[in-house]
Amino acid sequence: MSFDTSESFARETDRRDPLASFRGRFHRPRGRIYLDGNSLGLASREAAAELSRTLREWRTLGIGGWLEADPPWFTLGETLGALAAPLVGACSEEVVCAGTTTVDLHALVATFYRPEGRRRRILADCLNFPSDLYALAGQLKLRGLAAEHLLVLAESRDARTLDEAQLIARMDDEVALVLLPSVLYRSGQLLDLERLARAARERGILIGLDCSHSVGAVPHRFDAWGVDFAFWCGYKYLNGGPGSPAFLYVNRRHFGAEPLLAGWWGYIKERQFAMDPEFRHEPSAAGWQISTPAVLSAAPLLGALRVIHDAGIERIRARSLELTGYLMFLVDNLLPQERTCLSIGTPREAGRRGGHVALEGPGWMWQVHQAIKARGIVPDYRPPGVIRLAPTALYTSFHEVWRTVRTIKTVLDRGEYRRYPLERTAVT
Numbered sequence: 001m002s003f004d005t006s007e008s009f010a011r012e013t014d015r016r017d018p019l020a021s022f023r024g025r026f027h028r029p030r031g032r033i034y035l036d037g038n039s040l041g042l043a044s045r046e047a048a049a050e051l052s053r054t055l056r057e058w059r060t061l062g063i064g065g066w067l068e069a070d071p072p073w074f075t076l077g078e079t080l081g082a083l084a085a086p087l088v089g090a091c092s093e094e095v096v097c098a099g100t101t102t103v104d105l106h107a108l109v110a111t112f113y114r115p116e117g118r119r120r121r122i123l124a125d126c127l128n129f130p131s132d133l134y135a136l137a138g139q140l141k142l143r144g145l146a147a148e149h150l151l152v153l154a155e156s157r158d159a160r161t162l163d164e165a166q167l168i169a170r171m172d173d174e175v176a177l178v179l180l181p182s183v184l185y186r187s188g189q190l191l192d193l194e195r196l197a198r199a200a201r202e203r204g205i206l207i208g209l210d211c212s213h214s215v216g217a218v219p220h221r222f223d224a225w226g227v228d229f230a231f232w233c234g235y236k237y238l239n240g241g242p243g244s245p246a247f248l249y250v251n252r253r254h255f256g257a258e259p260l261l262a263g264w265w266g267y268i269k270e271r272q273f274a275m276d277p278e279f280r281h282e283p284s285a286a287g288w289q290i291s292t293p294a295v296l297s298a299a300p301l302l303g304a305l306r307v308i309h310d311a312g313i314e315r316i317r318a319r320s321l322e323l324t325g326y327l328m329f330l331v332d333n334l335l336p337q338e339r340t341c342l343s344i345g346t347p348r349e350a351g352r353r354g355g356h357v358a359l360e361g362p363g364w365m366w367q368v369h370q371a372i373k374a375r376g377i378v379p380d381y382r383p384p385g386v387i388r389l390a391p392t393a394l395y396t397s398f399h400e401v402w403r404t405v406r407t408i409k410t411v412l413d414r415g416e417y418r419r420y421p422l423e424r425t426a427v428t
């Protein structure tokens with residue numbers, strides 16, 4: 001697709017958008033341009049309706065809802081897992097909606113980190129989401145192992161991207177487990193997951209993926225790639241709402257492995273209420289559930305996933321790439337680096353970027369962030385000096401992207417950002 005910088009081009013492209021009708025299915029904050037769908041996706045009408053419906057079921061059915069609600073709460077995790085499975089190229093039994101992202105990481109690593117002989121290391125990367133690194137170090141310490149020796153973080157040459165060849169070179173015979181993100185939360189780089197999974201497998205290493213920043217924006221093929229396990233949150237591109245539960249994937253070849261962060265919700269489903277004191281897990285991803293599902297928090301996902309299926313993940317990806325491509329084009333042409341000191345930290349190639357664009361700049365980027373926010377743009381900010389802009393396929397228009405870059409230009413041209421403080425607030 002070729003772009004130009006005119007407003008009429010933006011409007012014309014929106015008129016031809018095959019996903020245009022989806023905008024109306026979302027509650028969009030009035031008077032704002034919402035570019036934070038990679039942090040918290042917006043509420044669709046369907047998601048909100050499912051939440052209200054579930055609340056009604058609670059009112060009318062009480063405890064009966066576990067079996068009589070539609071779908072029954074007793075198997076809500078499995079139902080949602082089956083709905084999400086096509087988004088990651090898995091079969092229904094391999095995905096379950098349960099717990100939260102970091103808790104699912106713990107539950108999976110408890111099973112899949114199996115140090116043996118020389119193979120004792122966990123390979124992760126220095127750019128991963130900090131929660132994942134805290135959890136991995138915690139898992140090692142729980143077993144009385146020295147996290148400072150056994151948790152190996154692959155480095156980044158440019159502090160924003162990872163090199164697959166370098167990661168693979170780190171997969172030596174001392175590594176038991178590799179845990180990597182699909183899309184780096186700061187720069188937006190999409191890793192070549194197929195290549196990394198193949199390399200891990202060839203070396204007898206298990207590989208797990210944190211796909212919080214890609215599911216719902218990018219198609220995945222976990223089964224075909226031979227990924228061992230994965231997990232991702234429900235509130236970013238899946239639009240499940242704040243505090244939405246997460247999803248986990250276990251490749252079916254591991255269904256016999258034991259969930260060691262065990263809980264009764266992972267028990268063989270039809271015998272769960274036999275209350276057997278000895279744990280026997282459901283031989284599917286459902287076995288890695290721990291507790292009673294958070295039914296009210298999970299309910300919006302029923303509607304949210306329906307919206308994504310209606311649009312189709314391939315069409316979502318195509319539109320997302322057009323939006324991010326257009327955004328980068330406007331930054332290059334309206335905010336030239338030699339004049340503004342701003343640059344794009346996201347890889348340019350379509351196959352190497354996820355759903356957001358990282359705009360990098362000097363220390364005063366936090367002030368720019370505040371200035372554009374005051375003008376109705378909703379981005380987010382990650383230190384040092386990165387403004388993340390996520391034009392979401394289902395509800396962001398080309399015209400909004402155009403207005404965003406024009407707004408950044410105005411704020412810079414007029415020096416408006418200098419009015420804002422340099423100190424940061426708690427949630428950015």
Ligand SMILES: *Cc1c(COP(=O)(O)O)cnc(C)c1O
Pocket residue numbers: 100101102103129131132181185210212213233
């Ligand atoms: C958003 C995100 C998380 C979130 O973790 P929670 O446990 O849901 O708070 C974890 N990892 C990555 C890569 C993320 O992008």
